[in-house]
Amino acid sequence: MATVTLPQPPVAIVDIWPVDLASMPRASGPEGAEVLRMARFATRYWFDRGERVINGRHAADDFSYQPVPPKRISHVQVRYIDQGRGKPLPLTWDWDD
Amino acid sequence: MAHYSRAPITEALIDLRVTPTAEVDVAALESIHSQEAERYPEKKKLFAFTAELRTGDEVSANATQLERGWALISVDKRQVFQAQVDGFTFSRLTPYETWESFRQEAFRLWQIYRAVNPRGAVTRIAVRYLNRLDLPLPLRDFKDYLHTVPEIGQDLPQSLSGFFMQLHIPIPDVFGTAIVTETLIPPSSPEVASVVLDINLARDHELPTDDADIWKLFEDLHNYKNKVFEGCITDLTREMIK
Numbered sequence: 001m002a003t004v005t006l007p008q009p010p011v012a013i014v015d016i017w018p019v020d021l022a023s024m025p026r027a028s029g030p031e032g033a034e035v036l037r038m039a040r041f042a043t044r045y046w047f048d049r050g051e052r053v054i055n056g057r058h059a060a061d062d063f064s065y066q067p068v069p070p071k072r073i074s075h076v077q078v079r080y081i082d083q084g085r086g087k088p089l090p091l092t093w094d095w096d097d
Numbered sequence: 098m099a100h101y102s103r104a105p106i107t108e109a110l111i112d113l114r115v116t117p118t119a120e121v122d123v124a125a126l127e128s129i130h131s132q133e134a135e136r137y138p139e140k141k142k143l144f145a146f147t148a149e150l151r152t153g154d155e156v157s158a159n160a161t162q163l164e165r166g167w168a169l170i171s172v173d174k175r176q177v178f179q180a181q182v183d184g185f186t187f188s189r190l191t192p193y194e195t196w197e198s199f200r201q202e203a204f205r206l207w208q209i210y211r212a213v214n215p216r217g218a219v220t221r222i223a224v225r226y227l228n229r230l231d232l233p234l235p236l237r238d239f240k241d242y243l244h245t246v247p248e249i250g251q252d253l254p255q256s257l258s259g260f261f262m263q264l265h266i267p268i269p270d271v272f273g274t275a276i277v278t279e280t281l282i283p284p285s286s287p288e289v290a291s292v293v294l295d296i297n298l299a300r301d302h303e304l305p306t307d308d309a310d311i312w313k314l315f316e317d318l319h320n321y322k323n324k325v326f327e328g329c330i331t332d333l334t335r336e337m338i339k
Binding site for chain 1: 107108110112168177179184186188190191221223225227229261263265276278280282283293295297299
């Protein structure tokens with residue numbers, strides 16, 4: 001049964017990445033290229049699904065966007081003038097064009 | 098490790114990372130090729146590419162490409178030697194022969210690299226072995242061939258059309274970490290399912306300063322890599338590759 005253990009000696013875990021690519025020596029053969037392709041796919045799959053928002057708390061600190069909450073209820077004043085029954089507007093027939 | 102006549106190793110790597118120094122650049126490393134041009138006639142320049150996207154009041158993007166060194170390729174294209182400003186990697190592609198011959202050639206090339214880069218301190222050493230297992234179809238259960246595989250809950254369908262799994266396992270015995278990566282790859286024939294079992298065993302602390310002592314540690318890493326491999330496969334796989 002697998003469990004979780006800290007690396008020895010303890011190291012600061014800055015961020016959680018789904019796949020470690022950087023710490024492995026670069027392979028030269030086709031199987032190594034295939035592992036790299038699948039690792040990139042797994043990484044992209046992870047980030048495409050918003051996990052970065054959950055795990056990238058450091059990135060979130062740098063995010064300067066200040067959202068403005070929408071105003072749910074607003075009042076608009078209007079004025080109506082009753083001018084009585086109107087006449088139909090003239091319709092011109094010009095189908096030659 | 099038992100000797101397997103059909104060992105599934107498709108690539109073996111020995112890797113040493115060193116601290117970059119001001120006097121070693123790509124031009125200095127190119128001189129290695131002139132020494133090894135007979136055995137390693139083909140050379141390719143290696144680059145490191147980085148991209149950065151900054152957000153904030155203003156959005157900016159920055160991309161850089163740095164020259165890192167050279168890859169030298171042997172006449173038969175079975176051996177690749179990467180000499181970089183921050184490290185050395187030697188690869189042996191299939192057919193893999195023996196650890197002794199592999200290590201011996203890596204050490205010979207390391208000495209040539211060291212003559213050009215004598216001052217860079219070794220910060221990490223690693224061995225990496227990529228194994229390709231062609232499992233015959235129909236496959237009843239991956240566990241028939243591999244002890245280390247993704248576990249699917251029993252209430253779910255048990256068939257897999259693809260997976261990528263990476264495990265980081267601290268190995269206190271060698272002061273290192275094993276990174277075990279397993280993935281399904283396109284099969285070599287319609288009759289098999291091909292799985293890559295990639296074992297990377299690295300040590301980046303408690304490293305001696307003397308090169309000779311560092312190279313002795315590769316024996317430990319290699320032996321433990323064999324233990325990891327044996328721990329990942331079943332008797333059925335042993336039978337298949339013996």
